[in-house]
Amino acid sequence: MNYPVWELSMGAGILMAWVSILHVFVSHFAVGGGLWLVVTEMRARRTGDDRLLDFVKSHSRFFMLLTLVFGAISGVGIWTTIGLISPHGTSALIHGYVWGWAMEWVFFFLEIGAALVYYYGWKRLDARTHLAMGWIYFIAAFMSLVIINGIVTFMLTPGGWLENHEFWTGFFNPTYWPSAVIRTFMGLAIAGMFTLMTAAGLPRDAFRTRVIRWNAAWAFGGLVVVALAAKWYGASVAVWRDEEALLGAIPILPVVAGYFKWGIIVTALLALVPLLLPKVWNRGLVAVLLLCGLLTMGAGEWTREAGRKPFVIQKYMYSTGMLASQEDVVAEQGMAASAKWISPDAMDDPVRLGRDLYRAYCQPCHTRDGYNGLQPYLAHWDEETVSGLLPRLENIRALMPPWYGTDRENAALTSYLMTMKPQTKPDWPADPDAAAQLAFDVSCGLCHTPDGFRSLRDSFGGMTADEIDEFLDEAGDVDEGMPAYTGTEKQRKALIRYLEELGQEPQPAGETAAVPADSEGRQS
Amino acid sequence: MNPQVIIPGPDALPLPAPVFLLQFLLQLTFLLHLLAMNALLGGLLITLFARIKGDGGDDPWTSLPDAVAKVSPSLVAATVTLGVAPLLFLQTLYGQFFFTSSILMGWGWFSVVVVLIFAYYGTYLQSFRGKDLGGGQMPLLGLTVILFLWIGFMFTNNTSLMLHPEKWAAMYFADARGLHLNLTDPQLWPRYLHMVLGAVAVAGLMLLWWGRSRLARGDTSGAFMVRTGGGTFTWFTLVNIVLGLWYYMAQPAHVRKLFMGGQPLATALFGIGFVLGIVLVVLGFLLRRQGEGANPWPVSVLALAEMIVMIMMRDAVRAGSLGAHFRPETFAVQPQVLNLVIFAVLLLAGIGVLVWMVRQLYLAWER
Ligand code: HEM
Numbered sequence: 001m002n003y004p005v006w007e008l009s010m011g012a013g014i015l016m017a018w019v020s021i022l023h024v025f026v027s028h029f030a031v032g033g034g035l036w037l038v039v040t041e042m043r044a045r046r047t048g049d050d051r052l053l054d055f056v057k058s059h060s061r062f063f064m065l066l067t068l069v070f071g072a073i074s075g076v077g078i079w080t081t082i083g084l085i086s087p088h089g090t091s092a093l094i095h096g097y098v099w100g101w102a103m104e105w106v107f108f109f110l111e112i113g114a115a116l117v118y119y120y121g122w123k124r125l126d127a128r129t130h131l132a133m134g135w136i137y138f139i140a141a142f143m144s145l146v147i148i149n150g151i152v153t154f155m156l157t158p159g160g161w162l163e164n165h166e167f168w169t170g171f172f173n174p175t176y177w178p179s180a181v182i183r184t185f186m187g188l189a190i191a192g193m194f195t196l197m198t199a200a201g202l203p204r205d206a207f208r209t210r211v212i213r214w215n216a217a218w219a220f221g222g223l224v225v226v227a228l229a230a231k232w233y234g235a236s237v238a239v240w241r242d243e244e245a246l247l248g249a250i251p252i253l254p255v256v257a258g259y260f261k262w263g264i265i266v267t268a269l270l271a272l273v274p275l276l277l278p279k280v281w282n283r284g285l286v287a288v289l290l291l292c293g294l295l296t297m298g299a300g301e302w303t304r305e306a307g308r309k310p311f312v313i314q315k316y317m318y319s320t321g322m323l324a325s326q327e328d329v330v331a332e333q334g335m336a337a338s339a340k341w342i343s344p345d346a347m348d349d350p351v352r353l354g355r356d357l358y359r360a361y362c363q364p365c366h367t368r369d370g371y372n373g374l375q376p377y378l379a380h381w382d383e384e385t386v387s388g389l390l391p392r393l394e395n396i397r398a399l400m401p402p403w404y405g406t407d408r409e410n411a412a413l414t415s416y417l418m419t420m421k422p423q424t425k426p427d428w429p430a431d432p433d434a435a436a437q438l439a440f441d442v443s444c445g446l447c448h449t450p451d452g453f454r455s456l457r458d459s460f461g462g463m464t465a466d467e468i469d470e471f472l473d474e475a476g477d478v479d480e481g482m483p484a485y486t487g488t489e490k491q492r493k494a495l496i497r498y499l500e501e502l503g504q505e506p507q508p509a510g511e512t513a514a515v516p517a518d519s520e521g522r523q524s
Numbered sequence: 525m526n527p528q529v530i531i532p533g534p535d536a537l538p539l540p541a542p543v544f545l546l547q548f549l550l551q552l553t554f555l556l557h558l559l560a561m562n563a564l565l566g567g568l569l570i571t572l573f574a575r576i577k578g579d580g581g582d583d584p585w586t587s588l589p590d591a592v593a594k595v596s597p598s599l600v601a602a603t604v605t606l607g608v609a610p611l612l613f614l615q616t617l618y619g620q621f622f623f624t625s626s627i628l629m630g631w632g633w634f635s636v637v638v639v640l641i642f643a644y645y646g647t648y649l650q651s652f653r654g655k656d657l658g659g660g661q662m663p664l665l666g667l668t669v670i671l672f673l674w675i676g677f678m679f680t681n682n683t684s685l686m687l688h689p690e691k692w693a694a695m696y697f698a699d700a701r702g703l704h705l706n707l708t709d710p711q712l713w714p715r716y717l718h719m720v721l722g723a724v725a726v727a728g729l730m731l732l733w734w735g736r737s738r739l740a741r742g743d744t745s746g747a748f749m750v751r752t753g754g755g756t757f758t759w760f761t762l763v764n765i766v767l768g769l770w771y772y773m774a775q776p777a778h779v780r781k782l783f784m785g786g787q788p789l790a791t792a793l794f795g796i797g798f799v800l801g802i803v804l805v806v807l808g809f810l811l812r813r814q815g816e817g818a819n820p821w822p823v824s825v826l827a828l829a830e831m832i833v834m835i836m837m838r839d840a841v842r843a844g845s846l847g848a849h850f851r852p853e854t855f856a857v858q859p860q861v862l863n864l865v866i867f868a869v870l871l872l873a874g875i876g877v878l879v880w881m882v883r884q885l886y887l888a889w890e891r
Pocket residue numbers: 076550554557561564565600603604607608609610611612614640672673675676677679680683684715716719720
């Protein structure tokens with residue numbers, strides 16, 4: 001709300017996800033792969049194994065080309081991207097942590113310098129000096145991780161920093177250590193995956209088998225530690241328990257947490273293949289392994305990002321740039337007065353005002369019809385529905401930043417949102433079950449889950465269709481935080497069918513009070 | 525009617541160091557970035573010229589590009605690494621302006637990263653596979669140069685757009701998709717050309733030094749480098765004096781006034797910069813006259829001084845353009861002394877280790 005908002009039709013989050021997932025995968029390789037290089041080089045030199053030494057040498061060229069160019073520049077890319085989509089967050093991070101970034105920069109240039117000297121030194125440096133360069137590289141790369149890990153975990157779990165705003169309190173926050181362990185060993189695992197790739201191309205003989213086993217041990221061993229550390233991490237993330245987030249309050253969170261968990265399991269199983277059956281290992285399997293590793297890592301990062309919503313820095317700053325400490329003032333003076341980028345035309349044009357408000361307060365997370373798009377919902381809503389929802393946004397499951405619109409602002413935003421409604425009538429599913437599900441998703445499902453978060457099953461236990469119909473008539477009186485029901489006749493019929501069935505079916509077995517990923521998610 | 529001016533408020537968190545220290549670090553690291561960038565961009569431009577001129581045989585125009593190709597990836601690494609630091613300090617001090625202009629240029633600014641990855645791989649391709657490319661070498665070099673020029677152009681757009689808050693609101697309300705550039709600004713082209721051709725001049729001087737070190741080792745190909753480098757430096761510095769004047773003329777009147785007596789420091793910098801420029805050209809011609817054995821120290825030291833003057837002038841332009849919109853004295857400051865000390869110690873140690881590493885490589889190479 002302080003800065004302008006870049007209008008990206010695909011959604012800012014998607015751009016961010018692409019840049020960061022690719023970067024994170026390669027940058028963890030840059031750390032773990034550094035250790036692999038020196039340890040394997042030492043091993044080769046100690047045992048006088050020239051073929052192994054040649055393998056390290058040829059791998060180091062690939063390593064340099066991937067990490068120094070793609071790894072380093074995509075890191076600058078993350079920084080550029082967060083500056084574009086979350087300038088307020090970036091600004092806060094560099095105000096609090098300029099010296100952290102500056103320290104990281106020292107290790108950054110050392111890492112790059114050492115990698116170059118290590119690579120160009122193969123021909124020229126004696127063995128001892130060359131190994132020393134490798135160690136300097138690894139230590140510098142690892143120190144980068146140590147520092148960035150502090151700043152990244154700070155955003156999710158700032159802990160005591162919220163009270164004292166002190167650098168090191170925020171740095172060594174509640175998830176610092178488990179996250180550092182996950183990242184370190186993920187790096188080792190990825191080093192194993194990439195070296196398995198280089199090794200797959202070797203001529204098939206005993207040497208290849210030996211090298212593949214060695215690399216697979218890195219991949220598998222790393223993943224086992226990651227799995228254990230992920231449990232520890234889950235236990236340290238108090239915010240997720242507090243907020244019932246994993247119960248479904250943040251719809252995406254249990255899903256991505258589940259992907260992360262299964263990702264680790266599947267990737268580790270795949271990494272067992274080269275360990276146990278090095279002979280069958282080939283390029284195709286390498287591609288699958290790397291892809292699984294990439295997706296798993298992506299799911300892990302996404303879990304962390306999703307769990308932070310609606311904040312950029314937990315409990316300090318919302319995704320829109322609003323500070324938690326500003327909330328009272330914003331509530332008092334209204335949303336338009338608190339936003340900087342409201343155009344002069346907005347004075348007498350409600351749609352224009354709505355558009356500017358939307359950009360400032362909704363667009364940081366929503367798109368029209370892309371990621372987290374509103375159009376698919378708006379298709380099934382009318383003006384009354386929207387104006388009933390807007391004052392109650394903070395009750396929608398996503399845990400959105402509070403919205404303190406005045407009547408005029410609510411009307412303006414409603415009229416702008418109505419311009420997003422597709423012109424053509426949306427298809428209504430012919431299948432009654434699908435229709436029932438859709439009717440629920442676009443109304444009650446926004447704020448309730450059947451079981452778990454604000455669960456409904458018990459409330460409708462044994463109710464007849466007529467009783468439900470009556471309930472819907474009076475839905476607006478149930479609670480201040482709940483809007484009246486405004487669905488069309490068709491939607492209403494389908495919804496009644498849904499709720500009636502919900503009340504009749506017992507809770508699916510195996511699911512305790514929670515939705516699928518409660519306990520699983522917490523572990524990951 | 526006055527345009528609507530919207531400027532984001534400063535960050536709620538205090539600055540972790542006094543403003544002057546951050547300013548100093550910004551200028552210092554920017555100077556280092558500029559040196560590396562000049563070597564890279566200027567070097568590649570000279571190389572491109574040489575590639576066009578060389579006949580492919582064993583004339584010196586043909587061997588120069590191969591030599592530059594070998595070092596260019598490391599120059600990119602240096603440019604990027606030394607660029608990250610001023611970017612950090614720029615965002616810390618001028619975030620209100622810099623983030624805003626970046627967002628208005630959204631895609632253009634984002635493109636820097638993507639383009640840089642390709643350009644960087646371009647330099648590696650030339651370094652590792654140059655010979656195998658045959659006739660493809662020239663198009664590859666040309667493309668790489670264009671990509672680097674694009675990056676520089678985006679930087680100039682951004683660092684000049686950030687100086688004009690009065691343009692932002694109208695741009696943003698017209699289109700928020702991040703497709704703007706700062707093309708209508710009269711100072712854009714002189715500023716950009718000044719930077720790029722300045723890079724060629726500085727790279728010329730570096731080429732001269734490189735040639736000298738070759739000569740010292742008895743490699744006669746150095747003579748050609750000394751001559752070409754010296755000539756490039758001199759002529760391009762002459763052109764830059766003209767560009768510098770154009771850059772000055774393109775400033776808004778109130779900024780121009782600062783350099784014409786309105787502000788003592790700015791006026792002095794302008795005078796010194798101008799005189800130094802003339803002196804550099806004269807020294808450059810003398811150097812050529814004296815031939816390969818001439819002493820390049822005086823001209824190099826003065827050229828470095830000129831770069832420092834230029835960086836300070838840039839800062840004066842920035843301060844003058846932003847005027848009352850940028851009031852660092854109102855920023856809350858809460859120095860993190862311990863962290864500053866840790867950084868300083870790490871920095872010194874880091875530089876020490878870096879120097880040691882490069883020396884090891886150099887010594888081994890001499891052997
Ligand atoms: C290798 C490609 C690069 C080239 C050719 C290049 C070129 C330039 C040019 C021409 C300028 C001057 C713009 C102006 O003010 O008119 C500039 C400024 C700047 N560059 Fe670079 N640059 C490169 C990479 C980078 C990278 C990767 C970074 C940071 C991550 C960076 C950081 C900066 C900063 C912060 C400034 C502005 C400093 C200030 O305004 O005080 N550069 N660069």
